[in-house]
Amino acid sequence: MQSIGILCDSALPIQDSANCQMPDGLPSTLGLLGVGTIGSSLIRGILAPGGSLSTPPRVVLSPRGAAKAAELARDFPSHVVVAKSNQEVVDVADCVIIAVLFKQVEEVMKGLAFREGQKVVTLVAGLLPKRLQELSSPASDCVSAIPLPAVARRAGSTLLTPPRPWAQAMFGICGKCVSVESEAEFRRLLCITTLMGDFYKRQLTAQRWLSSNGVAEADAATWVGATFATFAADSSAAEADTFSKLVEEQTPGGLNEMVWKAQEADESYQSLAYSLDAVFHRLVAGAEDPSLAPAAKRLKR
CATH class of the missing domain: 3.40.50.720 (NAD(P)-binding Rossmann-like Domain)
Structure with missing residues (x-):
C-alpha cells in the first residue's frame, strides 16, 4: 500500500x-x-x-x-x-x-x-x-x-x-x-431508504412475470428498468401534494387504477406501513421486534 x-x-x-x-x-x-x-x-x-x-x-x-x-x-x-x-x-x-x-x-x-x-x-x-x-x-x-x-x-x-x-x-x-x-425527523426519513430492496424486488417480480410469459429476459429487464425510471422521473421533485395528484391522475376505471386498487384491497400498502413501523422500532431500540412484522400484525386483528 x-x-x-x-x-x-x-x-x-x-x-x-x-x-x-x-x-x-x-x-x-x-x-x-x-x-x-x-x-x-x-x-x-x-x-x-x-x-x-x-x-x-x-x-x-x-x-x-x-x-x-x-x-x-x-x-x-x-x-x-x-x-x-x-x-x-x-x-x-x-x-x-x-x-x-x-x-x-x-x-x-x-x-x-x-x-x-x-x-x-x-x-x-x-x-x-x-x-x-x-x-x-x-x-x-x-x-x-x-x-x-x-x-x-x-x-x-x-x-x-x-x-x-x-x-x-x-x-x-x-x-x-x-x-x-431534527434528529427525530432524520430517523423517520431514514426509514424510507430501506425501501430500496422492495423497489428492486418489485422490478425483479415484473421481469420474471414477463419472462415466464415468453418475453426474453434481456428485453424484460430493459423495459422494466426504463418504465420504473419513468415513473420515478415524474415524482423526483415532489411537493407536498405531488403523490396524491399522481394517483388521482390515473384514469378512473382504467388499468392503472385497477392495479393500485387491487393492491390496496389486498392491504399491500398497509403492509408497507407496518414494515416501516418495524424498521423505525429497530432503529430506535437496536433490535427487531417480530410482533411488528406485517404478517404478525394481521394475525392480531
Whole structure:
C-alpha cells in the first residue's frame, strides 16, 4: 500500500490543517474510514470528472476495504492515496468520513485521536451526531448522512442532519441533498431508504412475470428498468401534494387504477406501513421486534 504525507496545500502543521477549505465550500482533504460500497460510491461521485466542482479534494483512504481502496487509487491516481492505518487518515484529513458497519463503529473509533476544528461525517445508519461527537471528541463539527449508491454517478440522494454548508456542498455534488435539523425527523426519513430492496424486488417480480410469459429476459429487464425510471422521473421533485395528484391522475376505471386498487384491497400498502413501523422500532431500540412484522400484525386483528 502507498503511504501518505500531509496533503493540505498550505504548510500549516497537522493540527491547523482543518482550516483548509476549497472555494466550493468543501474541505481540502477528505479521509475515509471503511472503503465499502457506500463510501467508495461517495468518493467516486465527488471525484468524477465534469460538473461544477472547480478542483477535486484530495482523498485519503483507510486500509479497510483494500480491494475497493485499490480501485479508487487506480482510477483517481492524482487525488487518492491509501494510508497504512486509520490514525494516519485522521491525522491528515480536514474531514473524516466514517463508513463502517454499525457494529464496528466503537471498535474502529476507540483509540483514534481526533482534533479540534476537524469535521466528521458518519454514513452509518443509526449513528447520530450526538454519539458521533462523543466518539470523535474534541472534534465537534459532526453530521450524519445517508447517501444512496447512485451518488457514484452524481444521480443519487443524500439525507443529512444537521444542515452544514460544507456537508451540503459535499453531498450536493453527487445529487440531491435533503437536510433536516431534527434528529427525530432524520430517523423517520431514514426509514424510507430501506425501501430500496422492495423497489428492486418489485422490478425483479415484473421481469420474471414477463419472462415466464415468453418475453426474453434481456428485453424484460430493459423495459422494466426504463418504465420504473419513468415513473420515478415524474415524482423526483415532489411537493407536498405531488403523490396524491399522481394517483388521482390515473384514469378512473382504467388499468392503472385497477392495479393500485387491487393492491390496496389486498392491504399491500398497509403492509408497507407496518414494515416501516418495524424498521423505525429497530432503529430506535437496536433490535427487531417480530410482533411488528406485517404478517404478525394481521394475525392480531
